[in-house]
Amino acid sequence: MTSGPENIEQTPSPLVAALQREHLEWFGEVIVALGETTFIVPREHIVAACTFLKAFPEARFDFLADICGADRGVEEEPRFEVNYHLFSTTKYHRIRLKVLLNEEDTHVGSVTGVWRTANWHERETFDLFGVIFDGHPDLRRILLPDDWQGHALRKDFPLRGYEPYSLK
Amino acid sequence: MSSATIPPQFEIVDRPLDTQMTISMGPQHPSTHGVLRLELVLDGEMVVKATPDIGYLHTGMEKLFEYKKYQQGIVITDRMDYLNPLGNNLAYVMAGEKLLGLEIPERAQTIRVLMCELQRIGSHLVWLGTHALDIGAMTVFFYCFREREKILNLIEAASGGRLTPSYFRIGGLMMDLPAGFENRCRQFLEAFPRALDEFHKLLSGNKIFQRRTQGIGYISAEDAIDWGLAGPCLRGSGVALDIRRANPYCGYEKYDFEIPTEADCDVWARYMVRMREMKESHKIAVQAVSRLKPGPTKADAPKVVLPDREAMKTHMDALIHHFLIVAEGFDVPAGEVYFPIEASKGELGVYMKSDGGPKPSRVHFRGPSFVNLSALPVMSEGEMVADIVAIIGSLDIVLGEIDR
Numbered sequence: 250m251t252s253g254p255e256n257i258e259q260t261p262s263p264l265v266a267a268l269q270r271e272h273l274e275w276f277g278e279v280i281v282a283l284g285e286t287t288f289i290v291p292r293e294h295i296v297a298a299c300t301f302l303k304a305f306p307e308a309r310f311d312f313l314a315d316i317c318g319a320d321r322g323v324e325e326e327p328r329f330e331v332n333y334h335l336f337s338t339t340k341y342h343r344i345r346l347k348v349l350l351n352e353e354d355t356h357v358g359s360v361t362g363v364w365r366t367a368n369w370h371e372r373e374t375f376d377l378f379g380v381i382f383d384g385h386p387d388l389r390r391i392l393l394p395d396d397w398q399g400h401a402l403r404k405d406f407p408l409r410g411y412e413p414y415s416l417k
Numbered sequence: 418m419s420s421a422t423i424p425p426q427f428e429i430v431d432r433p434l435d436t437q438m439t440i441s442m443g444p445q446h447p448s449t450h451g452v453l454r455l456e457l458v459l460d461g462e463m464v465v466k467a468t469p470d471i472g473y474l475h476t477g478m479e480k481l482f483e484y485k486k487y488q489q490g491i492v493i494t495d496r497m498d499y500l501n502p503l504g505n506n507l508a509y510v511m512a513g514e515k516l517l518g519l520e521i522p523e524r525a526q527t528i529r530v531l532m533c534e535l536q537r538i539g540s541h542l543v544w545l546g547t548h549a550l551d552i553g554a555m556t557v558f559f560y561c562f563r564e565r566e567k568i569l570n571l572i573e574a575a576s577g578g579r580l581t582p583s584y585f586r587i588g589g590l591m592m593d594l595p596a597g598f599e600n601r602c603r604q605f606l607e608a609f610p611r612a613l614d615e616f617h618k619l620l621s622g623n624k625i626f627q628r629r630t631q632g633i634g635y636i637s638a639e640d641a642i643d644w645g646l647a648g649p650c651l652r653g654s655g656v657a658l659d660i661r662r663a664n665p666y667c668g669y670e671k672y673d674f675e676i677p678t679e680a681d682c683d684v685w686a687r688y689m690v691r692m693r694e695m696k697e698s699h700k701i702a703v704q705a706v707s708r709l710k711p712g713p714t715k716a717d718a719p720k721v722v723l724p725d726r727e728a729m730k731t732h733m734d735a736l737i738h739h740f741l742i743v744a745e746g747f748d749v750p751a752g753e754v755y756f757p758i759e760a761s762k763g764e765l766g767v768y769m770k771s772d773g774g775p776k777p778s779r780v781h782f783r784g785p786s787f788v789n790l791s792a793l794p795v796m797s798e799g800e801m802v803a804d805i806v807a808i809i810g811s812l813d814i815v816l817g818e819i820d821r
Contacts, residue, residue, distance in 0.1 A: 259664070283515055283754055311642055314757065315783035317768050332768065334755050334783070338642055338656060341663040345755060366645030369791040377479075392472040392820060401480060408484055 259285055259343040267307050272298070287345040295333075295348050296358040296384075302335060302344070303363055310335035310344065313360070316370035318378035320404045328352040331380055333360070350380060359385040377402035421635060421799035423465055436460060444473050448551040448806040451816030453790070455805065462801045467794045474820035482780035486746035487513050487587055490780065495581035497782060498818040500543050503536040503572070504760035505818075506585040509780075511666060512756035512769040513587040516749050517721060524712035525589040526668050531602070531705035532575065532584060533667075534698040538609070539568040540761035540813075541691050541698075548688070548810035549620055552629050557619050564612045567605050574598055588722035589715035599706060606703050613695055621692070630684040634796040634808035637682055644792035647785050648763025649694060650812060653687035655680040660759035672701050684811040691813070721747045746775030762786055762813050784818040 265286055268276045275298040278289040290298050302310040315334040322328070333346040348357055359382035360367045371382040372391040379400035382388060390397060399406055443454040452473035458466035478497065482490050494505035507529060514521065521529075546561030569579045575594055576582035584591050620626050636646070641654040651658055659676045661669040677693035679686035715722045723742055724735035741747075751773040757766040763785030770779040789812045796808050 282752055283518075285754060287753075313645055314764060315755070315766050315768065315781070317779075317781035317783070319770055319779040319781075321778075332753075332755075334766065334768070336757075338658050343664070343755070343757075364645065365643050366788055366791065369787065390472075392475040394472070401477060406480075408480060 261342060264307055264342065268302075268305070271305070272301065275301070285343070285345060287347050289347045289349065292348050292350065292357050295346065296360055296363065298346065299333065299335075299360045299363045302346075308344075309337045309339055311364075312336040312338050313364035313366050313370070314343070316360075316367060316374055318374040318380055318402070320378065320402065323405050326351065329355060329378060329380060331357060331374060355380045356383050357381070358383050359388075361385055376400070379403070421633075423463070423799045427460060427465055437465065442805070443470075449809060450547065450814055453809070453814070453816055453819075455793075457802065457805070459802055462803075464797055464800055464802055464805060467797045467805070469790055469793055471790070471816070471819050474816045476821070478821045479780060479782070482777055484776065486775050487749060487777060488742070488746065490777070491583050491586065492581065494782075495578075495583055496817060497784065497821060498760065498762065498765075498786065498815045499580055500540040500815055501536055501761040502580065502582055503532050503584060504540075504758065504765060505782075506583060507533055507667070508756055508758045508760070508765045508767045508782075509769075510585045510587045511758070512754050512767040513749065514716075515754045515756055516752050516769060516771055517587070517718070518750075519588050519716045519718055519721065521589060521716055522713045523668075524593075524710060525714045525716075527705050527708050527710075528590060528594060528714065529585060529667050530669065530672070531702055531709075532572065534702040534705065535568050535571060535602075537698045537761045538695050538702075539565050539572075541695050542568075544691060544810075544813040545616060545620075548807075548813075549626070551806045551810045552626060554620060554623065554626060557616065560612070560615060560619065564609070571598070571602060571605060574601065586715075586722070588718055589713075593714045594709075599709060602702075602706055606699060606706065609699055610696075613692075613699070617692065621689075627685065629804075629807055630688060630811070631681070632683050632685075633800060633804045634684045634687075634811055635682050636792060636796050640795060641682075641792070644795060645788045646763070646792055647788065648759065648761070649687055649690045650763065650789050650792075652676065652678045653690045653811075654682045655686075660757050660764055664757060666756075666758060669701075672704050674701050684807050687811040748773060748775055749777070757783075760785055762815070762818075763789060782818070782821060784821065786812075786814040786816075787819045790814050790819055 275290055275294045276288045280287040302308045314336045317332050319330045327349040329350040331348045335344045371385055374380050375388055376390040376392050437460045439458050442457055443449040444452040454470040456468040457464050478493050494509045495502040497505050542561040542565040546558035549557035572582050573579045576584035638654045638656050641651050655678050657676045657678045674697045677690050679689045719738050724739050728735040729739050749771040751771050753770040755766055755768045757764050765785055766783035768781040769777055772778040797805050
């Protein structure tokens with residue numbers, strides 16, 4: 250490993266311990282790799298966990314940097330993951346939350362009530378992966394046209410099409 | 418100064434021939450900086466509802482990354498934020514380097530800082546020129562592009578490309594700086610403060626420009642953080658946040674610079690932040706030039722970094738490595754990283770996930786323009802329709818990065 254400052258711990262380990270002390274059922278599963286900390290949060294608790302992380306005095310994750318989906322592969326079970334990258338504008342630490350979703354049931358709670366910036370990130374994840382964010386105020390496609398069929402970033406969606414796209 | 422608000426008696430109705438009407442601004446409107454469409458509900462001159470519509474420039478770049486080797490992905494990043502391509506290169510290659518655990522030599526780090534700061538000035542110059550042009554001041558544009566041309570010439574001298582340099586590679590740089598580059602760079606940096614004064618003389622004291630920008634497009638600090646604004650837009654709301662300070666990379670913690678902030682939260686504040694930021698970037702660039710010392714520009718990782726041309730002609734193993742890297746790529750250990758940098762428009766984060774092969778399993782760009790644009794309705798509802806142009810200009814969006 251390198252010794253550069255970009256590889257110092259982004260999440261202080263006392264914080265991880267404090268979070269697990271408060272809510273072990275949400276933050277029980279933790280992965281620490283490459284200086285980054287990832288919590289695998291059960292799907293039904295993601296909104297509550299985010300609300301808690303924003304308000305918890307030692308965490309203060311008031312800035313949602315990014316939400317992005319990922320497809321682990323067509324055969325994988327659970328197939329999809331949604332990654333939440335949080336940042337604190339006062340303490341400068343970062344954390345990643347991960348929600349795993351099965352292909353048959355891609356519903357997850359929307360965090361637009363916690364950070365309003367989640368709106369477009371969730372729309373993008375819905376557009377490209379078909380993850381449905383329950384409680385989102387305006388869940389429409391954002392990058393692709395409204396009548397597009399399928400979700401383009403899924404692994405089984407072809408890179409090239411065979412017919413030109415035309416508006417119906 | 419409080420934000421412009423819609424008086425309570427207004428009700429949003431969408432009926433033709435009524436007092437309110439919906440107009441579609443863009444995608445061919447010249448001041449939308451590309452192909453942005455805004456659906457505006459107007460009551461007279463006042464905007465009561467603004468809905469951005471994006472995706473006209475969507476080219477599926479994130480999908481393409483999954484089908485290209487790591488080194489081939491670098492050229493895709495150039496085409497996202499085409500005003501700040503070196504920043505995109507940097508975020509992408511540093512995410513890859515973090516996965517690989519590479520150590521980048523001192524000289525390469527310094528050159529990266531130098532080039533990124535030059536690029537930041539260049540990006541801000543395009544913003545300044547077009548922002549002023551949108552508001553009606555045409556002269557500034559020519560002065561800005563004259564200076565930007567000098568920066569592009571420097572970038573071209575180093576990398577061979579003006580808009581798509583792809584200068585940073587996983588493990589270092591494409592090649593070392595050419596002979597005489599430092600002198601050319603010093604010449605530019607010596608002359609630049611005078612040009613910056615010129616811009617201030619052209620615009621900052623201009624009463625028309627001030628009236629068009631002050632008190633327009635208000636967004637409070639709490640709202641700005643809630644909406645995920647980053648970079649100059651956030652600092653224009655009085656939040657002193659800069660990733661170069663908060664999570665330093667490339668050795669930025671060793672440079673002396675300030676984080677300019679303005680407390681007015683309006684278009685004028687964002688203008689002043691960027692103008693002051695160019696001065697800080699100049700300061701960093703001057704320090705970086707003075708710190709350039711001879712040394713290697715590529716990491717010591719023969720299986721990842723392409724060998725020098727000379728070594729290929731004399732060493733068998735260098736030739737083999739070159740062939741394997743080009744033909745098959747290099748394997749990156751499985752893992753996932755999120756690497757944020759301070760690009761010219763705000764936090765540019767790259768999420769990269771590897772399954773262990775020569776191609777990434779997922780690459781996602783958190784584009785600052787994408788997030789900054791999503792806050793446009795908050796800033797523009799309750800303003801006059803002519804001010805929308807000023808607000809879009811103050812956000813400094815690039816549609817290539819928004820639509821990807």
